[in-house]
Amino acid sequence: MSECEKCEEMMQPFLDGALSTDEVAEAERHLERCSWCAKRYRFEERLRHYVRVAVSEPMSPELKEKLAALRTPLT
């Protein structure tokens, strides 16, 4: 497996914060040297943020009121 292939395999767990300290160091060493991979890592990081923001929809005030009404009345 080439270094770039290994780096691709580590990308998702890297961005999830699920790699060991040694693996993070290994990925970072490669990313410093390889602009091809670094560009793709940056893209994936931005993509996650972009997706999270794009699909976020605020709760309606009506639902908020309905939920508050479910509370046990204070006696």
Place this chain on the structure above:
Amino acid sequence: MSESASTTSESRRIAEEARARVRFEEEALELSEQVYRVARRLAGSRDDAEDLVQQTYERAFRSWRQYTPGTNLRAWLLRILTNLNIDRGRRQQRTPQTTSIDEAGDYFLYNKLEASTQDGNADSDRVLERLSQDSIVDALAEVPHDFRDVIVLVDIGEFSYADAAQILDIPIGTVMSRLHRGRRILKKNLADKAVAA
């Protein structure tokens, strides 16, 4: 213990329980925006998501004693919500579960978008600008639900692998493999929409 001492201790117990209940309900309500955000992407429509969240809070408030204080309340609420969603039969099955999934590599979307830019060397934001908000929402909705549930919990709800495993009652290894595959499917869907746009 005298009768009056026992009555006093019973009233104290009732008062403490009432306080604990109020605290639980307040904490649960503070999380409602976050619970809704996840529910909206697990359910097929806004109405379904609203019903689901309302039923979740009804059930949570009824069974509040089952919650262990100090543990992850947001995960506890989401566990109720995903169970209710499964009980409802996930009504709208947008994607047949038997479709063979065209696996693309992790960099598939980037490579495809980059190749279609004029200079073939665009930065991340410029590449991402080619995806509309609607196309992202649709691309996620079209991911088969087993994969989508995990993506929604981890990428949208920002739950850990362990929390997602607990919420969905599946092994952590399954969370990781579904996440891996699900994200590839999502990127494939996004690439199709970006190119179609």
